[in-house]
Amino acid sequence: MNRFLTVVSVEEAVRTLQSLASPPKPETVPLAGSLQRVLAEDVRSDSDIPGFDRSTVDGFAVLARDTVGASDSLPALLYFRGRISMGSPPSVGIRTGECAYIPTGGVLPQGADAVAMIEYSEQVEDQVLIQRPVAPGENVVQRGEDFARGSMILSRGHLLRPQDLGVLAAAGFTESAVYRNPRIGVISTGNELVPVDQDPRPGQVRDANSFMIQGFFAEHGCEPRRYGIVPDDPHLFREALEHALPKSDAVIISGGSSKDVRDVCAQVIGELGEVRIHGISIQPGKPTIIGKIGAIPVIGLPGHPASAYIVVRVLVTPLLERMTGRSFPPVIASAVLAENIPSPKGREDYVRVRLEEGKAIPLFGKSGLLNTLVQSEGMVRIPAGSEGLEAGEMVEVIRW
């Protein structure tokens, strides 16, 4: 195998990855569990909401024309016919010169066309003084005014927010048809890796990346599952892949940072499927592998934690937008760059930064360290066409 990678641009890597995405599949979940899920179909109302003309205030149901010109000094005098109860059809109707007490949410009685607020009314035995005129329809929600029967409530592709769950409940949906969360298999490789609960012996390190990667996918609407640590052996690696593939919509290989591991990874992906990209013009993150086995995208991440994290954020996020039907717009903070960031032309660089009082302070630590990743609040992108950024420039920080 060639020791120098044939690198492709970030754009090409993103395009390739997106082309490997299978579209999201629908599933049905209970309404309360569908928050921040994406609707897999249009939702229409099967009935008028509300199903009756409804008062929006506590007050008196009236005929609007009976209140024309009413004021404190010259109130309209109406005959009290009774009270509307909540939750049942009105037992009274009114005619001109009459009114009925109606609570907020109550059914407008036969004959009434508006509600006078209780704040501007006064009841004296069976007489009610109305001190403000009301217009027809005032303080009333008409039947079907919120959603008419058959009208579109929410459309396919909509990300469900709390108020959307409310409207689905109002329309009688106890379940939602949403896109399934992609299942992401995470396989750790590398002879040096030991599980978290083990004390590393000389030469060993704990498998930190797979937890970071799992967290990233959980944060992006996926169901990640770690498939443990596999030594850097083609047979065992192939076994692990064949175990994870049938249960995954994408497989991520995490951990090993040596060329040997990358070679094993590329070799086995090539045997079972196809390596599409091996090397990307991105720093950090160059030795990334992108392949496909059957319909499943397989991504070999670089072993350095900062490299792996930047690769998932920059390259894998657009893939997940395709796979989940969601969009993950970056959260941007503007800041003044505190130091020069040089960058070779032709390579897209991502530099971790700390944010402090409106300044973006680059953290130039080695990408093999976790500490700069933990201390940073985001990253600054230096496009492939640029030779770097200068101290004092206003830059966009992509928050994480």
Add this chain to the structure above:
Amino acid sequence: MNRFLTVVSVEEAVRTLQSLASPPKPETVPLAGSLQRVLAEDVRSDSDIPGFDRSTVDGFAVLARDTVGASDSLPALLYFRGRISMGSPPSVGIRTGECAYIPTGGVLPQGADAVAMIEYSEQVEDQVLIQRPVAPGENVVQRGEDFARGSMILSRGHLLRPQDLGVLAAAGFTESAVYRNPRIGVISTGNELVPVDQDPRPGQVRDANSFMIQGFFAEHGCEPRRYGIVPDDPHLFREALEHALPKSDAVIISGGSSKDVRDVCAQVIGELGEVRIHGISIQPGKPTIIGKIGAIPVIGLPGHPASAYIVVRVLVTPLLERMTGRSFPPVIASAVLAENIPSPKGREDYVRVRLEEGKAIPLFGKSGLLNTLVQSEGMVRIPAGSEGLEAGEMVEVIRW
């Protein structure tokens, strides 16, 4: 009871609510489940990470001084002593004039102080040509360079991101001590409410708000639980509260919009505890009740969906910041206001808006409707001191 509420300012309501919050309690959760949770204690490293001097590249472990002046035309010539294996202590050491192959992540052998990258080296049998000089420490992560034993990794109050899970794994934590998610009891009241799976009869509506409220709390790091629908009867309502209180860190009463329901709600809270606020100078949302039973804050939300939603976002979010240890900064979009928004002085108004091509279009629909809430992308605040906003003004839209 007085028909006009004694209203307090939004500031006072927020202050009162925050004073009712009990501080978050710690619990221990598995590492992978601690994403977006807040650390309840400082975390220090119990060992050096990494535990040995580690190569950050594939290449040859060397003595830096042996490579001084090396170039393509005049490479340093070193004697090849063997290969370092991943995951175990080196079986070879080197002396001046010697080198050993080392993979990324391998343990630097005895005697070496730098690594020459494989890209600038060439092996010919037992001789290796090094074509670039390296400085002492180059391409090496020193023992403890990421985190030294005893050093602070993450501090109490830190919100755990994917990379933080990575560093906790690296330090051997299989569990995290985080703040418990507050348990929020949601009780629906109102004789007109029927469960979602039921067809409303005349006068009835489905209980939509409790799903919206549940969604809001789930979105804000809580564990909401719906306790069903209680008719507007003091005895039954008291029973429901006494059932929910022991299992909740806060109780929300959702649903009923009529004065009768609010009165029952205030009466029972007063009997079991104390009503602190009944009426807030906010539109929509005025008839909100804030009380306390034992150590538990109890909030009676207005029945109109838009009112209830704006009250939880504006008033309950600051309470949740205290109860969760998290911060929920608003996501702000700047936009040009498309229409005038009048507002009476002395009242804080929130107007739902749709965002369209940089414009904020006010949705003035009745607060009893769900549709404006569903169609909106956020809200614009008109402070109590203002008499409104003018079309063409730049406004801050609080996204939802």
